[in-house]
Amino acid sequence: MVKYLGKRIFYIILTLFIVSTITFFLMKFMPGTPLTNQAKLTPSQIHQIYKQYGLDKPVWQQYLVYLAGVVHGNFGVSFQFSNQAVSYLIGSRMGPSLIIGGQGMIVGVLLGLVLGSLGAVKANTWIDTTSTIVSILLVSIPSFVLAVLLQYYLGLKLRWFPIADWGGFIYTVLPTMALAASPLAETARFMRTEMVDVLSSDYIELAKAKGLGKVGIIYHHALRNSLIPIITIIGPLTVNIMTGSMVVENIFSVPGIGEQFVKSVLTNDYPTIMGLTIVYCAMLCVVLLITDILYGLIDPRIRLSGQSN
Amino acid sequence: MENNQNVLEVRNLKINFNTYAGTVKAIRDVSFDLRKGETLAIVGESGSGKTVTTRSIMGLNSPNAVIAGGSIMFKNQDLLKKSRKQMDAIRGNNIAEIFQDPMTSLDPTMKIGKQIAEPLIIHKGMKREKAYAQALEMMKLVGIENAEQRINNYPHQFSGGMRQRIVIAIALVNYPEILIADEPTTALDVTIQAQILDLMKELQTKTNTSIIFITHDLGVVAGMADRVAVMYAGKIVEYGTVDEIFYNPKHPYTWGLLNSMPTMDTSGTELPSIPGTPPDLLDPPKGDAFAARNKYALEIDTKQQPPFFKVSDTHYAATWLLDPRAPKMTPPEQIIERQKHYAKLTHEAIDEHKDKHVEEQEEQL
Numbered sequence: 039m040v041k042y043l044g045k046r047i048f049y050i051i052l053t054l055f056i057v058s059t060i061t062f063f064l065m066k067f068m069p070g071t072p073l074t075n076q077a078k079l080t081p082s083q084i085h086q087i088y089k090q091y092g093l094d095k096p097v098w099q100q101y102l103v104y105l106a107g108v109v110h111g112n113f114g115v116s117f118q119f120s121n122q123a124v125s126y127l128i129g130s131r132m133g134p135s136l137i138i139g140g141q142g143m144i145v146g147v148l149l150g151l152v153l154g155s156l157g158a159v160k161a162n163t164w165i166d167t168t169s170t171i172v173s174i175l176l177v178s179i180p181s182f183v184l185a186v187l188l189q190y191y192l193g194l195k196l197r198w199f200p201i202a203d204w205g206g207f208i209y210t211v212l213p214t215m216a217l218a219a220s221p222l223a224e225t226a227r228f229m230r231t232e233m234v235d236v237l238s239s240d241y242i243e244l245a246k247a248k249g250l251g252k253v254g255i256i257y258h259h260a261l262r263n264s265l266i267p268i269i270t271i272i273g274p275l276t277v278n279i280m281t282g283s284m285v286v287e288n289i290f291s292v293p294g295i296g297e298q299f300v301k302s303v304l305t306n307d308y309p310t311i312m313g314l315t316i317v318y319c320a321m322l323c324v325v326l327l328i329t330d331i332l333y334g335l336i337d338p339r340i341r342l343s344g345q346s347n
Numbered sequence: 348m349e350n351n352q353n354v355l356e357v358r359n360l361k362i363n364f365n366t367y368a369g370t371v372k373a374i375r376d377v378s379f380d381l382r383k384g385e386t387l388a389i390v391g392e393s394g395s396g397k398t399v400t401t402r403s404i405m406g407l408n409s410p411n412a413v414i415a416g417g418s419i420m421f422k423n424q425d426l427l428k429k430s431r432k433q434m435d436a437i438r439g440n441n442i443a444e445i446f447q448d449p450m451t452s453l454d455p456t457m458k459i460g461k462q463i464a465e466p467l468i469i470h471k472g473m474k475r476e477k478a479y480a481q482a483l484e485m486m487k488l489v490g491i492e493n494a495e496q497r498i499n500n501y502p503h504q505f506s507g508g509m510r511q512r513i514v515i516a517i518a519l520v521n522y523p524e525i526l527i528a529d530e531p532t533t534a535l536d537v538t539i540q541a542q543i544l545d546l547m548k549e550l551q552t553k554t555n556t557s558i559i560f561i562t563h564d565l566g567v568v569a570g571m572a573d574r575v576a577v578m579y580a581g582k583i584v585e586y587g588t589v590d591e592i593f594y595n596p597k598h599p600y601t602w603g604l605l606n607s608m609p610t611m612d613t614s615g616t617e618l619p620s621i622p623g624t625p626p627d628l629l630d631p632p633k634g635d636a637f638a639a640r641n642k643y644a645l646e647i648d649t650k651q652q653p654p655f656f657k658v659s660d661t662h663y664a665a666t667w668l669l670d671p672r673a674p675k676m677t678p679p680e681q682i683i684e685r686q687k688h689y690a691k692l693t694h695e696a697i698d699e700h701k702d703k704h705v706e707e708q709e710e711q712l
């Protein structure tokens with residue numbers, strides 16, 4: 039286990055290194071400058087600013103300085119908000135994103151599990167059809183459309199929830215719903231397939247032959263066996279939530295890293311873009327690591343083969 | 348005698364399946380009895396309806412199955428008339444089943460102790476502790492070593508043979524009156540097969556369970572069964588004691604099955620399998636379903652289904668060849684050899700009450 043963990047963590051670090059390198063050089067060779075109104079500045083002023091941010095040095099030197107900073111959790115200073123460290127900027131915006139992202143994930147996966155199981159247990163009935171239609175709709179409506187629809191109907195018309203902004207829990211409801219759609223649909227689809235598969239397996243047949251009733255079969259045998267593979271889609275779902283949050287946070291004016299990311303892209307705030315890219319990547323790596331460990335803990339087949347290796 | 352009682356009586360069972368292509372007439376008027384403590388083998392090529400028959404007894408046919416007629420009497424009650432809940436109470440309690448593939452018939456994520464204890468908890472309302480203690484006893488009974496430790500293992504930690512022992516333990520843990528074994532050794536290699544068969548016989552003598560033993564392989568029947576029913580295209584075409592079926596078969600289909608069965612001296616050589624394929628059960632033939640593949644077929648076979656002709660009190664076969672008006676046919680050479688052996692058997696065994704039937708058969712040779 040320790041050996042396995044060590045190996046995984048090494049790969050995570052390697053990944054982050056590669057991602058930092060790629061983003062660094064992409065940013066360097068991207069057209070455009072961080073200066074919003076370059077035309078109004080004199081060459082010496084520009085030189086002054088470049089010097090201040092270390093942009094006058096050769097690229098390889100800038101790269102080494104950057105890497106050294108990253109290792110210490112220092113992503114440099116934001117171009118957009120001068121004198122604000124990128125790491126501080128990200129840190130102060132992490133909370134809202136984690137809240138709506140986490141809520142969206144939990145709500146989406148849980149509802150998806152219920153919807154998918156219902157579809158499988160009641161396969162080829164109207165319940166199954168409804169559950170399939172719901173997941174197809176949720177997966178095919180782009181998140182910005184859904185977000186705007188939610189905002190318009192539940193916020194503006196019915197006035198159940200605030201349209202935008204950030205305050206207490208009530209402000210998180212609409213963004214959470216918008217973010218939950220994709221994991222809900224994906225989980226439901228996956229769960230239905232898994233469960234239909236499990237329900238037609240020989241060991242379910244044996245459970246019936248034991249005299250176990252319908253509920254008992256689902257509760258004691260079918261659920262656990264179909265739930266285990268669900269863990270494997272948590273990683274991809276996290277990616278969905280991350281990309282979704284960039285749009286959703288903007289629409290609902292959530293002061294999170296997704297909103298920041300879009301802003302930074304629009305203002306060519308390279309240090310913040312790079313910092314956020316690395317942070318997104320790190321979060322995904324951690325989620326993948328956790329789900330892999332979880333998978334090993336829950337599935338007895340993997341647990342034991344891991345021990346003997 | 349107690350062991351002559353029928354524990355199960357299947358009468359005129361007819362099962363259809365609704366499919367997009369039409370109605371599959373899978374079981375077409377099947378009747379048989381199962382006696383206390385006996386092993387009844389049901390043999391026949393794949394697709395002949397063996398599994399559907401057992402599924403009907405268990406009340407576990409697929410949703411597109413339709414009971415088109417008949418009854419399955421168990422303890423004076425018709426199982427076909429029972430609700431799903433009522434059948435739940437019988438399954439795993441009075442009637443248990445073991446399946447073909449032990450690699451897939453155990454829940455991969457549940458410890459085997461719990462899987463064996465489950466029927467006790469379901470049917471006897473036992474507390475966990477007591478059920479596990481009994482499960483442990485059962486594991487020892489089916490020959491699992493280190494049962495105390497292995498009770499906490501998962502299925503993947505056992506070999507195929509061991510898993511089938513576990514499946515048997517699950518089936519027998521409530522000491523059911525009837526055990527249905529649907530090709531229980533087909534997925535196992537030969538040496539393991541023999542061990543599992545021995546175990547089943549051993550447990551049967553201990554528990555006096557009646558066994559319905561389904562197989563497409565006559566080879567495993569000889570040492571296992573008391574009586575044999577031969578199935579073809581949704582019907583039983585011949586049934587009798589194991590000696591009668593092996594050494595005095597009357598139905599050309601049984602001849603074909605016996606001839607395609609590997610024996611000591613045929614091992615290694617190409618076995619003659621029955622040419623042709625079973626009929627389409629969407630539209631079964633009017634006469635004898637086997638006629639198209641039967642080189643001994645008579646004209647009447649294509650027109651009218653043969654009734655059962657009595658060969659002995661225990662032996663019946665549905666073939667027009669047994670009709671007194673039928674022309675005398677010489678069975679394949681191998682079958683004649685078998686019948687010679689049978690003549691010897693019966694002279695030795697039932698010399699004292701040698702009955703008319705045996706003489707008749709000898710005349711026919």
Ligand SMILES: Nc1ncnc2c1ncn2[C@@H]1O[C@H](COP(=O)(O)OP(=O)(O)O)[C@@H](O)[C@H]1O
Binds near residue numbers: 411
């Ligand atoms: N659910 C089903 N739908 C349609 N046909 C079926 C179904 N189950 C079994 N059958 C048909 O019933 C016949 C008997 O099948 P089965 O009892 O499984 O044969 P065996 O066990 O002797 O190999 C076959 O022709 C098979 O195709």
Ligand SMILES: [Mg+2]
Binds near residue numbers: 529
């Ligand atoms: Mg079968």
